[in-house]
Amino acid sequence: MALLETTHRDFANVSKIIGRHGKGQQELVPILQEVQAEYRYLPEEILSHISTAMGIPPATVYGVATFYAQFSLEPKGKYVIRVCDGTACHVRHSMPIYEAIRKKTGLRGKRITSADGLFTVETVACVGACGLAPVITINDEVYAQMTPEAAEMIIDALMNREVNPVETH
Amino acid sequence: MAMEPVVTIDGISVRIEGERNLLELVRKAGIDLPTFCYHSELSVYGACRMCVVEVDRMGVVSSCTVPPQPGMVVRTNTEKLMEIRRTILELLLARHDRECTTCTKNGGCRLQSLAQRLGVRDIRFGGGDAKRPLDRSTAGIVRDPNKCILCGDCVRVCGEVQGIGILDFAFRGANAAVMPAFNRELREVDCVQCGQCVSVCPTAALTIKDDTSRVWKALGNPKMKVIAQVAPAVRVALGEEFGHAPGWADTGKVVAALKRLGFDMVLDTAFTADLTVVEETAEFVGRLVSGDRSRLPQFTSCCPAWVKYVEQRHPEFLPNLSTCRSPQQMFGSLVRNTPVLGEAEDGTDVFVVSIMPCTAKKSEAAREEFSRDGRPDVDVVLTTHELAMMIRQVGIDFDQLPSEPFDLPLGMATGAGMIFGNTGGVAEAVLRAAASLLAPADAEGHRHEAARLAFEEVRGMDGVREASVELGGVTIRLAVAHSLGAASAVLEAIAEGKAEYDLVEVMSCPGGCIGGAGQPVPSHIEVRKKRAKALYGIDKMQMLRRAHDNPFVTALYDRLLGEAGSEKAHELLHTHHVHAGKAGSACN
Numbered sequence: 001m002a003l004l005e006t007t008h009r010d011f012a013n014v015s016k017i018i019g020r021h022g023k024g025q026q027e028l029v030p031i032l033q034e035v036q037a038e039y040r041y042l043p044e045e046i047l048s049h050i051s052t053a054m055g056i057p058p059a060t061v062y063g064v065a066t067f068y069a070q071f072s073l074e075p076k077g078k079y080v081i082r083v084c085d086g087t088a089c090h091v092r093h094s095m096p097i098y099e100a101i102r103k104k105t106g107l108r109g110k111r112i113t114s115a116d117g118l119f120t121v122e123t124v125a126c127v128g129a130c131g132l133a134p135v136i137t138i139n140d141e142v143y144a145q146m147t148p149e150a151a152e153m154i155i156d157a158l159m160n161r162e163v164n165p166v167e168t169h
Numbered sequence: 170m171a172m173e174p175v176v177t178i179d180g181i182s183v184r185i186e187g188e189r190n191l192l193e194l195v196r197k198a199g200i201d202l203p204t205f206c207y208h209s210e211l212s213v214y215g216a217c218r219m220c221v222v223e224v225d226r227m228g229v230v231s232s233c234t235v236p237p238q239p240g241m242v243v244r245t246n247t248e249k250l251m252e253i254r255r256t257i258l259e260l261l262l263a264r265h266d267r268e269c270t271t272c273t274k275n276g277g278c279r280l281q282s283l284a285q286r287l288g289v290r291d292i293r294f295g296g297g298d299a300k301r302p303l304d305r306s307t308a309g310i311v312r313d314p315n316k317c318i319l320c321g322d323c324v325r326v327c328g329e330v331q332g333i334g335i336l337d338f339a340f341r342g343a344n345a346a347v348m349p350a351f352n353r354e355l356r357e358v359d360c361v362q363c364g365q366c367v368s369v370c371p372t373a374a375l376t377i378k379d380d381t382s383r384v385w386k387a388l389g390n391p392k393m394k395v396i397a398q399v400a401p402a403v404r405v406a407l408g409e410e411f412g413h414a415p416g417w418a419d420t421g422k423v424v425a426a427l428k429r430l431g432f433d434m435v436l437d438t439a440f441t442a443d444l445t446v447v448e449e450t451a452e453f454v455g456r457l458v459s460g461d462r463s464r465l466p467q468f469t470s471c472c473p474a475w476v477k478y479v480e481q482r483h484p485e486f487l488p489n490l491s492t493c494r495s496p497q498q499m500f501g502s503l504v505r506n507t508p509v510l511g512e513a514e515d516g517t518d519v520f521v522v523s524i525m526p527c528t529a530k531k532s533e534a535a536r537e538e539f540s541r542d543g544r545p546d547v548d549v550v551l552t553t554h555e556l557a558m559m560i561r562q563v564g565i566d567f568d569q570l571p572s573e574p575f576d577l578p579l580g581m582a583t584g585a586g587m588i589f590g591n592t593g594g595v596a597e598a599v600l601r602a603a604a605s606l607l608a609p610a611d612a613e614g615h616r617h618e619a620a621r622l623a624f625e626e627v628r629g630m631d632g633v634r635e636a637s638v639e640l641g642g643v644t645i646r647l648a649v650a651h652s653l654g655a656a657s658a659v660l661e662a663i664a665e666g667k668a669e670y671d672l673v674e675v676m677s678c679p680g681g682c683i684g685g686a687g688q689p690v691p692s693h694i695e696v697r698k699k700r701a702k703a704l705y706g707i708d709k710m711q712m713l714r715r716a717h718d719n720p721f722v723t724a725l726y727d728r729l730l731g732e733a734g735s736e737k738a739h740e741l742l743h744t745h746h747v748h749a750g751k752a753g754s755a756c757n
Binding site for chain 2: 044047048051056057058059060061062063066067
């Protein structure tokens, strides 16, 4: 499965990103953001490479990468599903939606990414769409007034799309 | 009229005399405000909040982060402040592994002593954190994350003083922890085992690997002939463990203590330091007169953390390192591989114990190239601190001990060997020897008498000291660096062509070995200055102050080695350095 393949490490790409930003310590977060946008997470070898290239100790790069919730050191799924559990969504039963999605994607225990590498399921404190509660986001697209059943249908659709890819554009 | 530069502290007027922050001023006033994260030689971090004071019109502030201003009115001992400090301690203790009675730091832990001093009798907050695994992966340092209070002292000493940055904070909030990159073991990262993190850690989160039980076992084995070699820096620091002021030194008591513990022979690493000087000077003068500058400047190689640093981070400078083994390993090699202590008695096994001021020496002794058939030349390395532990364990009254002399021949050393323990000492010892080699001979053919003995220009405590010394018409340009941060600046200057030297001495710890991580704590700059002064004092008292004047060194060459740099000398006393690659090496 190509999605989780981590052997292909294009350091040239990373070097380009660093080249654009320069090696100042204040550039570390923007660089990590761009690298994560490229790889969907921050692979260890790339963090080490950034450390060497920028002259920042690896422990410091690791410290920054683990400090911010936006960074992930684990590979994320192709579809990142965030279930809003802010106050408004919570009182409108966001948790059953979350449970239904986890069950549908086969997640157990502490796992947040499905074995096939398609789905990562997280909660988020508030996406700022309380009027549409309960909401979920999938790769930054907002789905309003969710129910467990509706969420399952959306995931079914995504799974189908993976099995039978259709030209969308 | 300008306001008098005076601050009122608890009703007492205290004059500002260049103090950088209120904390220093409060301490000058004779009030020992508690701190975990404040070290005068590190950046101000302001994390532990123990040093809080109340300042008029400012409220409660951490005194370490506030510069003193004339007219400030400061209170350090209000009920509110006492309550804040107690609560902070409670919060720290709530997540701390409180197995004090079995903790290696028991009795020497600042968290423990402050809890006692401030009267913490109850911890209202729940712990319940899962126990995290200990890192025992290296020969010198044990890391116990369960004991960490996140003061960041280790992070700053490794980053700011050593310029390496092995440890840093990772994760955040309740999950925040200090760890190496990717939570790897110390063995798997570029740690050079200098142990400065251990030296500043207020708790047992970072400790010296305790090897005392292996020594007790050997001492209790009648078939073992257990011999000790004592490094120069140990003798000027051990007294601190028994209540003496820094700088107090009584080498004879150190020897007597080891004899009481049951060591069969007590010998002096300063002897092999003399030997190192002879070998290293011959090597240096050889490189110097050859005209080939490819291996110049010559770097000293007696500090194992420095050697590891070059191997891991600057392999381009490997040819510059002297090939000499360190005094510890020359000693081990001689004792193990030659009849220097006389023919071995049948059935007895020689067990070699080093007493060192250093955690990196433990790693050095474990290096593969210093073993033969799986048996290391030096069996166990104990630090000054571990020796003190052993002395206390058996109840020896240190102050009642008589002074006893080292055994011969390997207990005889000159002043040159003694000053190996402080920054500048190796360079000076080599200069003394080179001065003799390069001095014009007198009417009777003696070169020594004409040569200089003291080289003040390489002494002192500045991070990098440069000197140009003229010896017999040859100008020798030196750099002396202590701390790896300072060493890195020297390497950079050389690489960029901004500086040219012939000889570079590096010791990884601030102050040199006297400031090593195996030494008693605290080990700050004032303490280090006194230990260095004590070593120079010992040097001055020696009849012989040049390494090659040591009669037993001369005898060793006559009977065994031939001349300095001979094939035999290379086999026994030299090594080769190889690029260890990033993160990790064959040794740990």
